[in-house]
Amino acid sequence: MKETDIINYIKKFGIEDEDAAYIKNDEYLCFTTDGLIFSTDVPKEMNLKTAGRKSVLMNLSDLAAMGCKPLLFLCSLNLSRDFSDVKEVIDGIHSACKEYDVKYAGGDVNEGKLSIVGFAVGKSKRILRRNAAKEDDLVCITGDLGRVYCYFKEAKIDIFKEKVFNPLPRIKEGQILSEYANACIDISDGASKELNLISELSNVRIEIETLPIHPSVLKTSKEKAFDYALNSGEEFELIFTIPKKYKNIVEKVNATVVGRVKSGEGVFYKGKKIEKRGWEHLG
Ligand SMILES: [Mg+2]
Structure with missing residues (x-):
């Protein structure tokens, strides 16, 4: 199994x-x-x-x-x-x-x-659930993505190594978000998998327009960078959805708005369905 x-x-x-x-x-x-x-x-x-x-x-x-x-x-x-x-x-x-x-x-x-x-x-006092994304929420991701994947696939350089060896759990950010955000999940297995979990459990469609790809990931992996960022596991960044009126909180937790919650199902980037990939134990 x-x-x-x-x-x-x-x-x-x-x-x-x-x-x-x-x-x-x-x-x-x-x-x-x-x-x-x-x-x-x-x-x-x-x-x-x-x-x-x-x-x-x-x-x-x-x-x-x-x-x-x-x-x-x-x-x-x-x-x-x-x-x-x-x-x-x-x-x-x-x-x-x-x-x-x-x-x-x-x-x-x-x-x-x-x-x-x-x-x-x-x-x-209030907890953030995976099943609580609401239509029209902003979809946001803290920090940057892709360095963990690049460390294993591309180059053992310090900027990638740092994220693998000393990941920073977003504790302070999570506590701030507990007052304002709707849904939240951390990236253990890869953003594609975590975004799909929020979509499935909240019964919503998620449309992604961008990802916070680290500049060194862009430089190293070029056209593969988006795919790497999407499927990089153990990033330990938070993906959260938050009402538009709290846009100032997005900056406060050093996050990037990557898309929107819509009615429907699935996760999409420029009209293309993003499948649930990333790490699967015993897969
Ligand atoms: Mg988790």
């Missing part, structure tokens, strides 16, 4: 398709888990401290997509018997938690295939 089929099976039990699960008391509490598997998710050039950091940052990005302030991080460390550098992994986890003012609350240690399975908790 591939990832989408597994998710569809889980959804039969009434579980929603979101970046994080939540419960509501006075505020929403959100919970997310995301694992970093060394054999598939960690490039050879990445040191263990950076891998530890990344396991935190990818979980915080899911909380950012829900508009949350992150509070706490736990993880299961799965290690082989002969693995001697666990302190570096833990130091990386601790440094990322400290940087984002998140409590590192330990977790569990197991013997197994090298991986860090993270779990994070956050809170917000």
Whole structure:
């Protein structure tokens, strides 16, 4: 079974398709888990401290997509018997938690295939859902796209490496957007997939006119740049939809307006349908 089929099976039990699960008391509490598997998710050039950091940052990005302030991080460390550098992994986890003012609350240690399975908790007064895009909303993306794909496909240069090794979860931006935006999702698997998820879950059509392609991506990959930006995974930028009257907020979170929400279905660029591509586990 591939990832989408597994998710569809889980959804039969009434579980929603979101970046994080939540419960509501006075505020929403959100919970997310995301694992970093060394054999598939960690490039050879990445040191263990950076891998530890990344396991935190990818979980915080899911909380950012829900508009949350992150509070706490736990993880299961799965290690082989002969693995001697666990302190570096833990130091990386601790440094990322400290940087984002998140409590590192330990977790569990197991013997197994090298991986860090993270779990994070956050809170917000209002949360951002994938299913909440409204007709006429502006569609926006924070930061820039394409550098992760370029790092793996084109060149191991610093400007690309930076985004792979030290992604910046859009925590502050997510918290600002929690007051104004309608739908939101973070880019884990690629913008084409995430845009299609918002479109499907919100029952709307999304028309894209542009993408915030990084200048170095344009320079390196030329005519392939748009395709790279569209399908670049682990960018950890936020895609959100927001009413036009909050256009000033788009600038405040360093985002670009890339298109509009319309009635209908599907994601389109200049009349051409954008298929759901990007990363699919077990695909
Ligand atoms: Mg996500």
